Structures are given as C-alpha cells and as structure tokens.
Amino acid sequence: MAVQLDSRLLEILACPCPEHGALVAGDGTDPAANYLTCSVCHRSYPVTDGIPVLLLDEAVRFDTDPDPTAG
Known part of the structure; x- marks a missing residue:
C-alpha cells in the first residue's frame, strides 16, 4: 500500500537530518x-x-540496506 498523506502536509514536513530535502511519498511499486x-x-x-x-x-536506507525489515 502506498503512503496517502494530504499534499499540504507533505509540503510542511521536513527530514530531520541536517542535509535534508523534500520528502517524497512512496508508491505501491517500490x-x-x-x-x-x-x-x-x-x-x-x-x-x-x-x-x-x-x-x-x-x-x-533502501539504497544500502537490501532488506530493512530483516533482523
């Protein structure tokens, strides 16, 4: 299931990391x-x-962690 959030909420949410950028909602294909x-x-x-x-x-981090639900 894909993330379903109000677009206005996505505009104000921010990554807490110092090198932050816009947050992108996942879709059902990834x-x-x-x-x-x-x-x-x-x-x-x-x-x-x-x-x-x-x-x-x-x-x-999905780009470095092949299975984030493991272990």
Missing part, C-alpha cells in the same frame, strides 16, 4: 511504499497508521 523518503539524504521514514515517524533512529 519497497519504500510505506515510507517518506528524503530527496537529498535518501533516508526513508516509516508511516505508521497514517502518521509519519520522522525520527533519525527509525530511518532506513
């Missing part, structure tokens, strides 16, 4: 479908029950 991904640092933040969890400790 492994980051239930995540918001920073367009600059490429960290992906989970969206749980429609609530973005924008904590660096909860972020994953």
